Amino acid sequence: MIDPRFATLRVFSSTGSVARTAELTGYSASAVSAQLRELQRTLGIKLITKEGRGVRLTSAGRHFVAGLDGIVTQWELLAASARNASGQVQGQFGLGGFSTAAAQLLAPLAANLRATRPDTEVQLIEAQPQRCLDLLLAERIDLAVIVASQTSGGSAARDRFEQTVLLDDPLDVVLPATHRLAQHKSVALEDLADDPWISESGQSVYRALFVAAFTSLGVTPHIAHEAVEWETMIAFIGAGLGVGLLPRLATLGDAQNVVRRRISGAAKPSRRIVAVTRKGSRGSPLIEESLDILQRTAKDIISLRSAEELDG
Amino acid sequence: MIDPRFATLRVFSSTGSVARTAELTGYSASAVSAQLRELQRTLGIKLITKEGRGVRLTSAGRHFVAGLDGIVTQWELLAASARNASGQVQGQFGLGGFSTAAAQLLAPLAANLRATRPDTEVQLIEAQPQRCLDLLLAERIDLAVIVASQTSGGSAARDRFEQTVLLDDPLDVVLPATHRLAQHKSVALEDLADDPWISESGQSVYRALFVAAFTSLGVTPHIAHEAVEWETMIAFIGAGLGVGLLPRLATLGDAQNVVRRRISGAAKPSRRIVAVTRKGSRGSPLIEESLDILQRTAKDIISLRSAEELDG
DNA sequence: CGGAACCGTGCACAATTGGTGCATGATCGA
DNA sequence: TCGATCATGCACCAATTGTGCACGGTTCCG
Structure with a gap:
């Protein structure tokens, strides 16, 4: 939204490969390559270097991406508050999750949103946790339900995502x-x-x-x-x-x-199953409502279990 | 740089008129109109309303612009540090100032930069103080020398500009x-x-x-x-x-x-004559060097005056 | 009360940007 | 050494984004 090239660069910084970035963002590989080159040209700095048959971020590039994380977060905050202030409908809303989460948590959520917000087009994508995070970065989806883990996302995760625990x-x-x-x-x-x-x-x-x-x-x-x-x-x-x-x-x-x-x-x-959003995007009405619904669904599952526990 | 439409919107928020914004940014009036319309569409919020024969920001628009100021500042900071880190040359550099400042302060500065940085294209624009500020917003220039005044820029000035006193x-x-x-x-x-x-x-x-x-x-x-x-x-x-x-x-x-x-x-x-930059753009090597030269020039002028004072 | 000036916007059209698909060179693993 | 994989340059095409001009609405002034 703020600049599509930023999303591309951030996905690249996560995947470390033009090909994977292309697959995640939906662009072709040459488009990703061209975007990064164009970005370097206008900034006047070298972001990437050839390494072996691939390519990797320079230290300047890593530094730039780190700064970009803060800016994107602030942008998300601003966009969310703007959407919130004016009661405008959001056109598209993307959800991601791994198989069981998709079935048990996302399906009810999508059904609920479809009912309460008929004007919003809800899209579901089933994917592995790491892939969900990359799809969030790529702005293909806006909310993901994944299994928490230390490995997912690495150290940059806390600069890029926010988590809400749904259930254990x-x-x-x-x-x-x-x-x-x-x-x-x-x-x-x-x-x-x-x-x-x-x-x-x-x-x-x-x-x-x-x-x-x-x-x-x-x-x-x-x-x-x-x-x-x-x-x-x-x-x-x-x-x-x-x-x-x-x-x-x-x-x-x-x-x-x-x-x-x-x-x-x-x-x-x-x-531990958590809901993840891009940092700053909380406050957007759709996100807030979705988190609410997810937590209610999670609660239902937990109480259903305790009931079974008593039965058994 | 971050998004040309942002500069346009900020200039509009300063001038309050599509026509003046067009003149300052270098776009045509219809282009400005289209940019603002497109910006509203992608954001999903109404930024401007018709008022009389003109147009003005909505309250949501003002709020959005205020948030934008922070983001642009952060972007300037990031771009400056990136430029600083990699010893890359900056292609263009724009200077603005009112008549006497242009003659006494900017001319020496431009000459100096032309000598030490032959690869950078330095552009001088003579304009009234308020116009200099708008040109800064429009990113037509990167540094301005103007007369300080309470009226210039209004309350948004402190969110958008940084000042350095040169001389009284x-x-x-x-x-x-x-x-x-x-x-x-x-x-x-x-x-x-x-x-x-x-x-x-x-x-x-x-x-x-x-x-x-x-x-x-x-x-x-x-x-x-x-x-x-x-x-x-x-x-x-x-x-x-x-x-x-x-x-x-x-x-x-x-x-x-x-x-x-x-x-x-x-x-x-x-x-009071001050040098003004976009907030966050300090740290860019060209800006820093320019401020240095300006302050030395100002010092020279002052000491020359004291000498005259003693003579007379 | 009428006319001129001005403002913002819609529209046809042009130019630039930004995309894809394919070919190419370079590197790595078998 | 061969095949697979990766990033990138290039020809080509689509979409965005610009301009110039005409038009409707509003204000100012005679």
């Missing part, structure tokens, strides 16, 4: 129905230390949670298989290939041959 | 050679209370100084004639039509039949 989502174990502990109401992770585990591949947020859950116990689990989708993981478990961890928010679906059990014991691993 | 320029009286006090070394304004005066027309800064000099004495001078150029005023005085005030920096030229005399007495009217 505990992890459950998923066992084959034939597992020796399948009949227990709850299971301690220590008792599964020697079982073959199924986790997610790559260095996803889930994977980080997975290892964190065990390192706090001083246990190194044996990861026998890796899956990308939970659907797949659950199928593996159903086939008796091992055991797995599944966030409470994720549904088992119509999976056969598996049971979901609470985790007992000292360590109760959970993931 | 005392006013002298100019008398016809045949005047009864022409032989005195110095003259008290009170002794000229009943003489016919020649001043400047309109509500210029000089005119404001003129009335201020007398109101502090409780005297209302009789303004018999008005002139636009000092050249003209001096000619009027030489013709015996009255007496006048002339800043020390302004030269008498080769005027005949007139004498210049110091003002004695309690009230020693003077005008």
Whole structure:
């Protein structure tokens, strides 16, 4: 909004690559390249240097981006207050979130907004947490629901985003129905230390949670298989290939041959689900209302759980 | 730089007219109109309203411009530090000032810069103080030398500009050679209370100084004639039509039949000459060097005066 | 009360900006 | 050494953004 090139530069500073920046912003790679070059020309400073087959920010560039973060924040604040003052409708509103969040939290939010604000076009994008942050920077979306983690965004995150905690989502174990502990109401992770585990591949947020859950116990689990989708993981478990961890928010679906059990014991691993916005964009009426709705939805989920807890 | 439309809007907020904004920014009137309309559209707020045959900012517009001032300041700071960090040359550099300042202060500065920075294109614009401020806003110039006054810029001035005092320029009286006090070394304004005066027309800064000099004495001078150029005023005085005030920096030229005399007495009217920059643009190497040179030049002028003082 | 001056805006048209798609050179991994 | 990947230059095209001019509304002045 303030200057499209700023968004491009900020995404680049996050991804470190022209190609990824192009993919995230929706521009072509040559457009990103040209934008950065043009930006350097008008500023009269070198922002990027060639490094290997890629390109990276110069120290002057990093310094400039850091200053830009403050300016963009102030701009967001101003734009939000302007939108707030005049009761004008906002044309577009983009939401992002990872799979379970999208299903459980964003879908109700989108439905609600569609009902109360028919003139606003709400767009949903499902994406991994890090990607959600980059989409926020790229101004493709205005609000994201992601799993909190230290790695996401790095140190620049606090200059660029604001977080609101929605809920803590505990992890459950998923066992084959034939597992020796399948009949227990709850299971301690220590008792599964020697079982073959199924986790997610790559260095996803889930994977980080997975290892964190065990390192706090001083246990190194044996990861026998890796899956990308939970659907797949659950199928593996159903086939008796091992055991797995599944966030409470994720549904088992119509999976056969598996049971979901609470985790007992000292360590109760959970993931923290937060809503993230660009810094300064709070105060915009749509953002404020959305956060409100999200928190109410989260509260409903929590109270529903306590009810189940009492039932069980 | 950050967004040309911002400069346009800021100039408009200062001038209050599309036509004057167009003249100052160098755009056509319809371009200014279109820019403001486009800005409103993308922001989703109404910035201006029709009023009479003109147009004025809405309260939301004023609020937005106030916030914009802060953002532009921060941008100037960032751009200045970026330029400073990388020893890149700045392509263009614009200077503005009113007539005497242009001659006595800006000309040496321009000559100096031309010598030390041959790659930078220095542009000089002579203009009245208020116009200089608007040209600064319009980013047509980067530094102005003007006479300080309360009226110039209004309350928004402190959010938009930074000042550096260069020197205090005392006013002298100019008398016809045949005047009864022409032989005195110095003259008290009170002794000229009943003489016919020649001043400047309109509500210029000089005119404001003129009335201020007398109101502090409780005297209302009789303004018999008005002139636009000092050249003209001096000619009027030489013709015996009255007496006048002339800043020390302004030269008498080769005027005949007139004498210049110091003002004695309690009230020693003077005008304060200051260098003005856009807020935040200090720190840019060119600005810093220019201010340095200006202050040295001012110092030279002052010490030259003390020397003359001792001679006389 | 009428006319002239002025102001801001809409419109046709032109120029510049800013985009894509493809080819190219350079670098890295296998 | 070959293929994959990356950034960038270039031809080309679209969209933005400028100008010049005509027009309607308002104010000032005779």
